[in-house]
Amino acid sequence: MAFYEQDVGVHIDEKKLQARVRELGEQITRDYQGKELTLICVLKGSAFFAMDLARYVDLPLTIEFLGVSSYQGGTETTGEVRITTDVSKPMAGKHLLVIEDIIDTGLTMSFLLENLKARHPASLKVCSLLEKPSRARTQIPIDYKGFVIDDVFVVGYGLDYAERYRNLPFIGVMKGK
Ligand code: XMP
Ligand code: MG
Numbered sequence: 001m002a003f004y005e006q007d008v009g010v011h012i013d014e015k016k017l018q019a020r021v022r023e024l025g026e027q028i029t030r031d032y033q034g035k036e037l038t039l040i041c042v043l044k045g046s047a048f049f050a051m052d053l054a055r056y057v058d059l060p061l062t063i064e065f066l067g068v069s070s071y072q073g074g075t076e077t078t079g080e081v082r083i084t085t086d087v088s089k090p091m092a093g094k095h096l097l098v099i100e101d102i103i104d105t106g107l108t109m110s111f112l113l114e115n116l117k118a119r120h121p122a123s124l125k126v127c128s129l130l131e132k133p134s135r136a137r138t139q140i141p142i143d144y145k146g147f148v149i150d151d152v153f154v155v156g157y158g159l160d161y162a163e164r165y166r167n168l169p170f171i172g173v174m175k176g177k
Pocket of ligand 1 (some may be wrong): 025045100101102103104105106107108109122152153155159160161
């Protein structure tokens with residue numbers, strides 16, 4: 001029995017996940033033809049998604065990492081967002097695509113978009129693997145969306161529960177949460 005099986009069930013399997021990530025990569029490739037793209041990988045949750053997605057984007061691109069902290073450890077948002085690691089270069093004049101694992105209440109992305117807008121990019125778009133619309137507290141335009149999910153706490157493929165389960169190659173759901 002694998003280490004996670006007692007606590008985590010499969011919600012979106014690896015095959016379905018990879019097929020959708022590939023489609024998003026192809027869509028981004030078409031939309032950004034002739035442009036130099038900057039992917040902003042929001043740490044830590046979107047790391048696996050962003051790295052897979054980047055492999056499906058057939059364009060010259062730059063990858064930046066932005067660390068944010070909006071959670072204290074459990075499954076409830078605190079509403080407080082902090083940048084813990086900033087990008088390494090000025091973002092002015094760049095075509096930015098923010099890569100997130102999940103948009104839940106939308107508070108994290110709302111903060112990020114305001115923060116990045118103030119750096120005067122050439123364009124600013126959002127790509128999120130998952131969306132939980134039932135929990136939205138602010139409307140976020142998601143330009144590239146992987147899957148819409150119900151209000152369940154998901155883990156795997158970058159998403160964690162108290163830092164665990166990020167390494168699962170699928171989106172799982174915590175049993176009994
Ligand atoms: P908000 O509420 O600001 O949340 O849109 C965004 C961040 O909250 C985390 N989050 C989750 N993490 N399973 C997780 O492992 C979930 O179901 C979940 N819902 C929200 C996540 O870090 C996301 O970037
Ligand atoms: Mg996150």
